[in-house]
Amino acid sequence: MAFLDDILAGVHLGLFWAVVDFALVFFVIYKILHLIKGTRALQILGGLTLMVVMYFISKNSLITLETTHWFIDKFIANIFLIAVVIFQDDIRRALARFGKRTSVSFFSSNRAIEEASVLEEVIKACSQLQQQKLGALIAVERIANLDEITEDGVKLDAAVTKDLLFSLFIPDRQNPLHDGAVVIQKGRISAAGCFLPLTNLPNLEKSMGTRHRAALGLSGVTDAAICIVSEESGHISIAHRDQLYRDLDTNEMRDLLQRIFSPEGRNDESLVERFRRNDENEEPVT
Known part of the structure; x- marks a missing residue:
């Protein structure tokens, strides 16, 4: 036994x-x-x-x-x-x-109000920048972590407000941050003056400027939503998943961001067809 x-x-x-x-x-x-x-x-x-x-x-x-x-x-x-x-x-x-706690999403499920508030501040800032024809580049983190992008930027850790976002892109000699991108992580402005990787996508329009190429570059390697305001044309665009949605008005921008940051986060064909702009006569963008 x-x-x-x-x-x-x-x-x-x-x-x-x-x-x-x-x-x-x-x-x-x-x-x-x-x-x-x-x-x-x-x-x-x-x-x-x-x-x-x-x-x-x-x-x-x-x-x-x-x-x-x-x-x-x-x-x-x-x-x-x-x-x-x-x-x-x-x-x-x-x-x-490794070993650090990472979030599985940009916003937790019980913070829908904070999500809507942050996205609304981004929309208002882009609208205000558009009226002044000031160029801007704002990357909003979703699931893929953007810490690598913020490493060379200026760390801020500030609340997301339209006034702060607007001031970061005022093209003054004493404001060196306006040429880079602002990165929003976990509902806060984590860094400004960040440089994004340029896209390697072929057959891009020659009129497409550095901001749009940088936004597409980041959208190709992460699932972030990158908002662009053209200082040349004043148009607002959003880059997401290697797609560029151009010449958006405020309502279209809000609708698109809500779809991107929805729990499903789908980027389906209807979304592409509704928001994508293919106007060959569009003015050069920067």
Whole structure:
């Protein structure tokens, strides 16, 4: 009986450590997916997962895909190096944030009033800047963290008000912040004078200025909503998910931002068709 008890104890201990082992792997995978959620890295990870699935399918003896299997086998052999190259920015950001508590959304579910208030202040500021034809670039964080963008900016941690946003973009020699972007995180202005990555999208209009290219650049790697006011034409635009919605009025801007920051956060075809502007005769924008 003592021998049987020892066996049962060993089985229970082995099961315990198996559960712990599984939980650790699950936690690591969850944290990785959480860190890249809302970024283009998640799409790339989906493509890599598909490659692994194709590897096992092509390995099946019933399917003669020898060339495909050979190619994917060579690819997987170097997948670690490939992943480091592809995800270098995300890895650096993840290591900097590892162990820190990150929010899963821009606003918590019980802060709908704060969300509407912040977005309304942004809309009012853009409208006021439009009337004065002052250029502006305002990035509003959603799920993907924008800490990397704010690193080289001037940290503020201030309440979002239309007056403050307006003053940050007054083009005065004593205001060096007006050329950069303002970043809003967790319902507060976290930094100003930030520089955004320029887009690599092909076939962009030659009339499109640096502000619009920078907004599209950030919208291609995060799920943030970037509001642009053109100092040349006075038009208001919003960049989101590699799409540029141009020449918006106040109501259209409010409707679009509400859709972007809705719980679903969808960017469907109806949204594109309703807000996208393709006027070839539009004045150059900056």
